[in-house]
Amino acid sequence: MNTLNELKCTFPARSENESFARTMVCAFAAQLDPTVEELADLRTAVSEAVTNCIVHAYRGSDAGTVTVTVRLLPDGVIYVRIADKGCGIADIPQAMTPLYSSAPAEERAGLGFTVMQSFTDRLTVTSKPDRGTTVTMRKKLTHGTDEAAGGRS
Amino acid sequence: MVELKQEPQKLTALLSGELDHHHAKEIREKIDFAVREQYPPVVVLDFGHVTFMDSSGIGLIMGRSRLMEEYGGTLEIHNPSQQIRKVLRISGADRLAVIRNHVHAAAANGKEPEHEYAE
Numbered sequence: 001m002n003t004l005n006e007l008k009c010t011f012p013a014r015s016e017n018e019s020f021a022r023t024m025v026c027a028f029a030a031q032l033d034p035t036v037e038e039l040a041d042l043r044t045a046v047s048e049a050v051t052n053c054i055v056h057a058y059r060g061s062d063a064g065t066v067t068v069t070v071r072l073l074p075d076g077v078i079y080v081r082i083a084d085k086g087c088g089i090a091d092i093p094q095a096m097t098p099l100y101s102s103a104p105a106e107e108r109a110g111l112g113f114t115v116m117q118s119f120t121d122r123l124t125v126t127s128k129p130d131r132g133t134t135v136t137m138r139k140k141l142t143h144g145t146d147e148a149a150g151g152r153s
Numbered sequence: 154m155v156e157l158k159q160e161p162q163k164l165t166a167l168l169s170g171e172l173d174h175h176h177a178k179e180i181r182e183k184i185d186f187a188v189r190e191q192y193p194p195v196v197v198l199d200f201g202h203v204t205f206m207d208s209s210g211i212g213l214i215m216g217r218s219r220l221m222e223e224y225g226g227t228l229e230i231h232n233p234s235q236q237i238r239k240v241l242r243i244s245g246a247d248r249l250a251v252i253r254n255h256v257h258a259a260a261a262n263g264k265e266p267e268h269e270y271a272e
Contacts (some may be wrong), residue, residue, distance in 0.1 A: 015175035022205075040205075040236040047207040051174045107181065108174075109211040111244050118243045 001079075005031070005072040013054045013064040013084065021050040021068055028070045029078050034141040041119035042078065042139055048112040049082040049135045055103055057086025057133060076141045085132040092125050155180045157187050164193040169202035177209040181216060188217075192224050199256070201232035210237070211244045218249040231256045 007028045011017045022043045029042055050066060058064030064086055071079040089095045095102070096117075101110035117123050120137040127133040154176070158165040166184050170176065188196060196217060200206070214230065221228050228250040233241060241247040 015173075018173050018175050019171055037235070040239075043205065044207050044236065044240060047173055047205075051207065051209065055174060107177070107212040107216045109208045109215055109244060109246075111208040111211055114243060115208050115240065 001071070002074055003071045004074065007070045008067065009069075010065050010067045012062075013058050013066050013086075014062070015051075015054050017066070018047060018050050018054065021066070022046040025068065025070050025078075025080055028072075029141065031072065032076050032078065032141045038139070038141050042080075042141075045116045045119040045137055045139075046080060046082070048115045049080075049137070052112050052135070053082065053084040053086065053133070055106065055108060057084035057088075059087065059103075073138075077138055078141060079136065079138050081134060081136045083132060083134040088129040088131055089125070089127040089133055090129050092127060096125065155183050157183065159187060159191065159193075162193060163195040163197060164188060164191065165197040165199055167199045167202065170204060172200075172203050172206040172210040172213070174207075174209040177213050181213055184217065185220065188220060188226075193226060195227050195229060196221060197229045197231055198250075199231040200234065200237050203234065203237060206237045206240055208240065208244065211240065211246045214241075214246045214249060227251065229253060 007024070009024060011020070025046045026039050026043050029039065034042070050068070053066045064084060067083045069081040073079050094100055096113040098114045099110040101108040113123070113125070116135070116137060120139040122138040124136045125133065154169045156167040156169070158167065164187055168180065172180070184196075198214065198217065214228070218228050230241070230250045230252045232254060233252065241252070
């Protein structure tokens with residue numbers, strides 16, 4: 001993977017950091033001059049992934065961290081990796097089923113993965129029970145193509 | 154954040170800022186407390202000043218929709234931004250409530266909306 005630029009950040013899995021995390025990713029992606037809609041999609045997808053870490057990964061414990069890695073890849077592709085070291089997901093297909101939530105009491109809609117899938121080009125989820133979960137997302141930002149970058153420089 | 158406006162037949166929740174998991178709980182508790190005080194026939198969630206919403210907002214809508222079903226009330230969603238409409242659409246939550254655009258909270262009382270959102 002030919003990484004042109006990278007940002008990595010680890011923070012406590014506290015809900016007040018949800019806003020920080022999605023804003024940070026969007027600030028990094030801004031160097032590609034994305035459209036308002038592309039940036040809104042990315043912001044929403046990142047918010048879902050980080051919220052999953054906070055709501056599910058460390059349930060019952062306030063000591064946990066989330067690591068967000070953002071990479072700028074060739075052809076205007078943004079890669080985001082969101083990883084926790086929490087409880088993991090035993091059944092990934094079930095977790096990704098629209099409207100399924102393991103935390104209905106907290107009024108989670110069960111749509112986090114659906115939003116991530118809809119708002120990015122590619123989503124991968126890897127998980128091991130008691131080891132943690134890693135979500136990666138890729139999204140091509142149309143304003144960030146080589147031609148556009150060449151035209152600006 | 155949420156500001157509540159109680160009228161005899163209607164409860165309006167004027168939402169503002171970012172509607173994510175961090176903020177949803179407080180908003181939900183405030184709305185539900187007011188709903189259970191008066192069981193209004195209509196509850197309006199006004200998203201006009203919401204700058205961001207993820208699926209936590211869908212959870213909020215689904216939960217209020219269920220609450221209103223318990224006593225036969227109607228849920229309305231007013232003034233969702235383009236980003237919010239997109240989240241509503243993929244979640245199917247746009248079928249749980251009447252969605253209206255360009256409704257001004259002050260002028261909307263007892264009047265028809267300028268037009269209804271349809272897609």
